[in-house]
Amino acid sequence: MKVVYFAWVRERIGKAEETVEPPAAVRTVGDLIGWLSTRGDEYAYAFETPKVIRAAIDHTHVRPDTVIAGAREIAFFPPMTGG
């Protein structure tokens, strides 16, 4: 499963993308944030306030309770500031 990061989430983690293989117990977007947070201080820092983290699966915005099964690309990023 490919995971991509943007803006300060990318900067805190120190990479723009990676491939991860979470255990089967990680079912939802929220679960994945929790699991990623355990992978090191940089992840814990990036995800320290989960409620501000936005997520997308295959280019579509999703909520923390969205199931990740079948996802090709999951993105994590801060609230958007375009326009």
Next chain:
Amino acid sequence: MKVVYFAWVRERIGKAEETVEPPAAVRTVGDLIGWLSTRGDEYAYAFETPKVIRAAIDHTHVRPDTVIAGAREIAFFPPMTGG
């Protein structure tokens, strides 16, 4: 008193402006429309439906009951279609 006409009011009357001296009993814009209407068929045609006629005194929109005393220039025209 200078009176000016625009759009189809001007076309129906056949002139763009003129100087008129209405009698003292002509006190309001509505009175003036009534008095002008008696000046000939072209005026009667121009003012045949007084409620669609708009008026301005010295470049400011006014209502039929506005008193015309002191006016330098009174304008009559159809509803506006700018923009």
Next chain:
Amino acid sequence: MTYNVTIRIQDADFDVSSEIAALTASRTDIGAVVTFSGICRGSEGSGDATTALTLEHYPGMAEAEIARHADEAMNRWPLTGLTIVHRVGRILPGENIMVVLTASAHRQAAFQAAEFLMDYLKAHAPFWKREETAGGSSWIAAKTDDDDAAARWDKN
């Protein structure tokens, strides 16, 4: 803080980018510019194709009315400036009739002021359009919609 308010009534066409550049020149407090371009359509809905519009205005009053509405917009919204250019004379389908530009730090003020100015211009500015078609020419009737649109900005 200075304000840029420009009002022009002219025969000539205009260029929207140039008007934006003039409105925003040498200032960095503008985050939003809204423009509204009114364009001559090839049909006014009567069925016959429009071959041209001819715009007439009331010189002196048109400038005064627009200036009064421009002042009201500047007072009601935190604008850095606005520009209104209205053409008169003969205009062909596809050509510009008029443009309103509003500039502000933020988008809401720019959008609201532009809509306000357009609603007022449509209902209150002394301009009249005559339409030419293959069958002749006639004055375009005002829309009651435009009066309603303008009235929504009236203060109680």
Next chain:
Amino acid sequence: MTYNVTIRIQDADFDVSSEIAALTASRTDIGAVVTFSGICRGSEGSGDATTALTLEHYPGMAEAEIARHADEAMNRWPLTGLTIVHRVGRILPGENIMVVLTASAHRQAAFQAAEFLMDYLKAHAPFWKREETAGGSSWIAAKTDDDDAAARWDKN
């Protein structure tokens, strides 16, 4: 009836007049074009002067999100077309960040669609702004106002 929908994400600046010309070319059913230009301000309100903004986006998703909102605007209002150009990369104060154009026979549709697109772009399009000041650089925080503005278009 054909529709002109153009979406571009690019480093280069754009010209609003050229975008209007492209949106209205060879058609005479357009009476109204609204443009919204978002411009880099010299201050984000933090007190420090902004020396530049750097815009990052999520390639692929940004295009898809904008296209989805463009389709929604085309479905909700009687538009003849719309254009959205959003720049990415480093942008200096006074420079363009993005532009939205909407074209319609009548002004109300053009205004409403432009506001809708701007509210959605601000709240939902995956772009992020980093601000440089003399003291360093930091990511600009999202405004809850923008979420509220976007939510007003949600259908019940």
